[in-house]
Amino acid sequence: MNTQEGICELCINNKKSIFYNLPLRDKLTLQKNHSSSHFKKGELIYKEGDKPMGLLCLSKGKVKIFKEGVGGREQIMRMAKPTGFVGFRALFAEENYNASAVALEESAACILDRDSLYSVIRSNGEFALSIIKTFANELGFSNVRTVNLTQKHIRGRLAESLLFLKDTYGYEEDHSTLKVYLSREDLANLSNMTTSNAIRTLSTFANEKLIAIDGRKIKIIDLVKLEKISELG
């Protein structure tokens, strides 16, 4: 991890950022008390049990957040993109991390100081409510995910993951290739299945002309059918 001082314009002043509507005074407080970190592809950002040092706000790259389950099997809980938070749950729960985070590609994050963040929340009710709302949305996502992962069959789970990746990272310039390149193993860990089954199901989808595969490049061909498969489970 390469830490350096520097501004973090993107995280704090981005239109989609939760900080966007903060009064200048609060923005300055946060900006004065932040640092930046850079992560190489595959680099561990934090691991289960580590203590949160601040709020990580991803300014560049893609990150997977996962838990180790039975027998060290990995379950990807969520994936972050700029300018989303990473590791915010543990920070606000005042606990150590209960999941690990790894950069899926060259990534950067700005780290907001915990105490400054808390002081802004304490003094700014509207901002506090927006943090609460972020949590409420995240919890809703988690609940939906739990049901999907437990009740859908393999095809449904994989279709759902592909749609999730599309919604999260979008398409390349061709408007059909997913703008994220996961290993088959990561795709399996995202979809709660073994790597073998992810590979098999992926090629079934390709045979059915729902997608086209070129290595880790996945092209969505029949979005409607994928959505149907995801819905029906």
Next chain:
Amino acid sequence: MNTQEGICELCINNKKSIFYNLPLRDKLTLQKNHSSSHFKKGELIYKEGDKPMGLLCLSKGKVKIFKEGVGGREQIMRMAKPTGFVGFRALFAEENYNASAVALEESAACILDRDSLYSVIRSNGEFALSIIKTFANELGFSNVRTVNLTQKHIRGRLAESLLFLKDTYGYEEDHSTLKVYLSREDLANLSNMTTSNAIRTLSTFANEKLIAIDGRKIKIIDLVKLEKISELG
């Protein structure tokens, strides 16, 4: 649902309540703007798609919160006890409910008015932080649960559910009988398995002298072994 005006001492002044440390002024605001509801055993408190009318705080009874998944199959997401919240996620996300709530026994709740609650949060940073912390804990619970439900095998999932029920509702006076009486179907829906499998696994546990069953009464006999089964998955 039988709605009536009345105090809700328990919810607001209970030592374990999130409201306990509020200044009197804020407590009064909340108390002036609340109503009470009573629910019979099996009664629907709200269902997926309903609009939240306020924050339900359970003052008596037990409530299951569940989502309907593929083919109407029910997955119990969490269970509430006094003086916990019911339906707070949707309220703060400003969405309709994405789960349903049913009283498992004679229950009562006080309903705090949304706007009063928001005004207290807005004006009281410390309270806002405690709401944030509640959400962070809940999200942690949800994440752990996702991994458990997806990765553990049937025995592990059932053992885990029994331990969860013990932690949530505790024991009867004999210090070993779970203080909650679920149908086999509810137990299955809590553990992500079919009713048949819940019954079978439950009687296997009884044969192994881990528990003793008397109708819906479940007595924990070997807590340590149950914990081991739950851990190993």
Next chain:
DNA sequence: TAAATTTTCTGATAATTATCAAAATATTGA
């Protein structure tokens, strides 16, 4: 109380998913 209904239980079978091994490809590093 008796009938009706719901819940619990058991067994047989089918469907789904995981495991494991080995080969084929792709990627990385010296």
Next chain:
DNA sequence: TCAATATTTTGATAATTATCAGAAAATTTA
């Protein structure tokens, strides 16, 4: 570039879990 390593693929088999039907028991209702 080539060897070493890691990833992807495939097939066969085993393990796990669901489905379904029917009987037994418990509970509710008339």
